[in-house]
Amino acid sequence: MKYFLIYISLIFCGFNTHAQINELGVFVGGVNYIGDVGPTTYIAPNEPAIGIIYKWNRSPRHAYRFSYTQGSLKSKDIDSDVPSRYLRGNSFENSVKEFSAGLEFSFMDFDLHDSKTKVSPYVYSGVSYFIYDEIYILDNTSYLDYQSSTFAIPMVVGIKGRFFQNFIIGAEIGFRYTFTDNLDGSNPENDNFETLRFGNLNSNDWYVFTGLTLTYTFGKNPCFCAE
Numbered sequence: 001m002k003y004f005l006i007y008i009s010l011i012f013c014g015f016n017t018h019a020q021i022n023e024l025g026v027f028v029g030g031v032n033y034i035g036d037v038g039p040t041t042y043i044a045p046n047e048p049a050i051g052i053i054y055k056w057n058r059s060p061r062h063a064y065r066f067s068y069t070q071g072s073l074k075s076k077d078i079d080s081d082v083p084s085r086y087l088r089g090n091s092f093e094n095s096v097k098e099f100s101a102g103l104e105f106s107f108m109d110f111d112l113h114d115s116k117t118k119v120s121p122y123v124y125s126g127v128s129y130f131i132y133d134e135i136y137i138l139d140n141t142s143y144l145d146y147q148s149s150t151f152a153i154p155m156v157v158g159i160k161g162r163f164f165q166n167f168i169i170g171a172e173i174g175f176r177y178t179f180t181d182n183l184d185g186s187n188p189e190n191d192n193f194e195t196l197r198f199g200n201l202n203s204n205d206w207y208v209f210t211g212l213t214l215t216y217t218f219g220k221n222p223c224f225c226a227e
Contacts, residue, residue, distance in 0.1 A: 021112045022219040023063070023168060027051035029211010031071035036186040036199025037090050037137075038075030040082065043173060045210045047072040053213060055104065060111040065104045065124055069209055070097045073183060077140075090198075092142035092185045094133050096207055098176070100154055102126015110160070112217060117163055124156035128176060136193040137185040145190050152176040152207075160213070170213040178205050 030045025051069030058064060076091040108120035130152055134145045158172025181187040186199040 021057045021217055023053070023055040023057065023215035023217050025053050025168075025213060025215030027053055027067065027069055027209070027211055027213050029209060031073065031096070031207060031209050033073040033075055033094075033183055033205060033207045035075075035181075035184045035205035037092055037184040038077055038085070039080050042175075043208060043210060045208070047074055049209050049211060051098075051209075053215060055215065057110075057112060060109040061106050063104045063106075065100075065102055065126070067100045068098065069100070070095065071209070073207060075184065089140045090137050090185075091140060092135060092137060094135060094142070094183050094185075096130045096132050096183075098128050098130035098152070100126060100128040102154065104156075106160075110162075112162070115165065117161065119159070119161040121157070121159045122170075122172075124158070124172075124174070125154055128152040128154050130176075130178075132180070132183060134182060134189055135185040136188040136190070136196050137198075138196060142185045145188060145193070148180075148189070150179045152178040158213075162217075166217050168213075168215045168217065170215075172209075172211070172213065174209040176207050176209070178207065181205055183207065 029049050031049040032044045032046050049071030051067055053067045055063040055065045073094040077085040077088050080086050102125050104122055104124040106120040106122045110118050110120045131149045134148045135142045154174055154176050156172050156174035158170050160168055160170035162168045181204045183205040187197050187201050
């Protein structure tokens with residue numbers, strides 16, 4: 001994690017705010033998890049999530065994007081429509097604190113030179129690094145073992161619009177495929193809890209951020225021209 005933060009800091013230090021349009025803002029919405037406990041609905045935010053976003057617009061179509069987002073993950077088998085899960089009755093609580101960096105691509109020109117209203121759908125992907133709790137489930141309840149961290153692949157779709165001179169509003173859904181199968185306590189890394197493992201041990205967990213973004217643009221207008 002230390003090297004990841006150093007890498008992000010070096011990138012920020014290299015930005016020339018006099019040559020590009022920058023965006024800084026917030027994400028507000030919800031988060032849900034997809035795995036071996038609780039409902040199987042893919043988009044069903046059940047806990048609040050908040051974050052901060054920075055974008056460096058390199059052209060009218062793409063921007064480098066950096067963010068920090070956090071939220072709690074909770075799920076209960078009794079809320080599931082799957083009979084075997086409902087009868088099992090497990091539940092868990094966890095949290096994610098995510099750092100993400102990657103490329104955002106706009107399907108339509110989003111030229112910030114132009115003062116006219118701009119609207120465009122977009123996609124975003126890159127790499128995420130997040131902190132979470134390694135947990136285990138005993139007697140249908142989750143317990144903390146230790147804190148851990150790993151990587152995830154973000155896959156985000158959204159739509160954004162600039163309706164005011166310096167503000168951009170967006171709505172997005174962001175799936176994260178994680179490199180852990182234990183957000184829910186179903187597959188503890190600790191071998192002392194091997195007998196407590198359950199579910200599909202060959203499929204990793206997901207979490208999904210759904211919400212709104214509001215960013216403020218600043219910096220000198222760039223020249224999106226071929227050099």
